[in-house]
Amino acid sequence: MAKIDRRDFLKAAGIVAAAGMINPAQLYSAEKKRKAGTPVPELAPIDTDVVIVGAGPSGVPAAIAAAREGARVIVLEEDFVPGGAPVDMYVAMLCGTPRVGIYRELIQLLNRKYTTTGAARPDFGLDGSNKKNHWYLPSSYIMAVTEMMGREKNITLMCGAHVSELLLKEKGNRNRVSGVVVDRCGRKQRIRAKITIDATGTGLIGELAGAPAMYGRDGRSAFNEPIGVELPEERVQSCTWQFITQALVPGALLPWEKLRWKGMVEDNHGWLREPDVARAGGLYLHWGGRFECKDTRDPVELAKTQAEALESLRNDFAEYHKAGYKVFLAPKIGVREVRRIKGEYVLAVDHLRQGLFPDDTIAISNYGIDAWGEHIKKEDARVKSYGIPYRCLLPLGVDGLLIAGRSISGSHLAMSSYRVQPIVASIGQAAGTAAAMAVADNTDVRGIDVDRLVSKLRTAGLFDVKKLKK
Ligand SMILES: Cc1cc2nc3c(=O)[nH]c(=O)nc-3n(C[C@H](O)[C@H](O)[C@H](O)COP(=O)(O)OP(=O)(O)OC[C@H]3O[C@@H](n4cnc5c(N)ncnc54)[C@H](O)[C@@H]3O)c2cc1C
Known part of the structure; x- marks a missing residue:
């Protein structure tokens, strides 16, 4: 087994100490002074540039990308470790492409240090042209993503931090998200952020913010899809316990x-x-x-x-x-689908089949329609390579918030294609980059120069796909 670099771990441990440190002695003495029956006071708020809820396959690249762009980032993860489905649901399988950007860095690190045999596998596909599959122990994921986030300055990771409350302001018929509230040491703490990213994989933050949340199978007429169920059903893809x-x-x-x-x-x-x-x-x-x-x-x-x-x-x-x-x-049953948050554009089957690449393409997908529990003919499941537009990350009626990962705006069938890890990682990287740009330009997620975002993502290797599927 490859050795784990102790320094990497010490650096990683440093990420929790970077911002919003709590002195336990102060907490304890304040608690002793509190009269019985009086409410528990809130902790002093923390200000940051970008707060990311969820440290899974989309949240981790989002954090790294935003930090590399110079933003101060706080990542909130409800589990006690980062990693998301590869860790808590044992979705430790690397399948699907394109393996680009920060996701490629992750699998290169896994391949170098954490193979189950200890030997690096030079034949394992690091790019979209080599589709070899591989899997890693879930614990290796924890180590790899901790190491990667730990290398970046400006990332504070909080674990065991479930978010179910937002800092929200109504402005006309729109809502503006300006951060979230966490429970910390038994106290509430407001984390005020210029931009919030929902990387929960459940779309919870998007729904709490007031954006329309979609759930279940859409009827064909909802997005003019040629396949799928005739009438809408409250059924999502089947679960699997890995x-x-x-x-x-x-x-x-x-x-x-x-x-x-x-x-x-x-x-x-x-x-x-x-x-x-x-x-x-x-x-x-x-x-x-x-x-x-x-x-x-x-x-x-x-x-x-x-x-x-x-x-x-x-x-x-x-x-x-x-x-x-x-x-x-696995500690949790594998849930493939929860909410999808409706955005400025909804990805649907025709988009995937025609292989559309809109000007605001921020990620490439080429994975077929893979709706578990639904009978889709093999020939109907085929897609071309297609571009995921930035508009899918912009929740309708909500400012200050980006959706990343599998909860972006798409139909139930389209989601069954782009939900795989290489693709949600690219979406996360794009969301983090966009959030940091909004902070740097003192604007909102809708105000950024999208051409510049696309060009930054191109430079970061997100479109380095050797052969597009036709
Ligand atoms: C059984 C199964 C098999 C699959 N097989 C494959 C496969 O072979 N290859 C592949 O590439 N993909 C596969 N997938 C899909 C892939 O694993 C997921 O789509 C992907 O993990 C989604 O990433 P995400 O970041 O959007 O969400 P997640 O992986 O779910 O990560 C979200 C993170 O957010 C945290 N979180 C959620 N809510 C909150 C909250 N309120 N507050 C704080 N933290 C929160 C969660 O704990 C989690 O860590 C499979 C999925 C399942 C379930």
């Missing part, structure tokens, strides 16, 4: 024929095909089933779906144990 298995008994073989759910990836060689099970086992990443959740926004429904999923996986887990494998279940 897990990792490891052979603890020498020579253990995968109990392939006894399994209900067979999708898996081998430790270092891409997809596992059936004949491979004749070899002794190692470490495997598994796609655990397809489960419907009535409402992925609702914690009660999520808990129910998790219980049903466990029941459905119980037999397979028992077979793995009998065969000499340990099962490591």
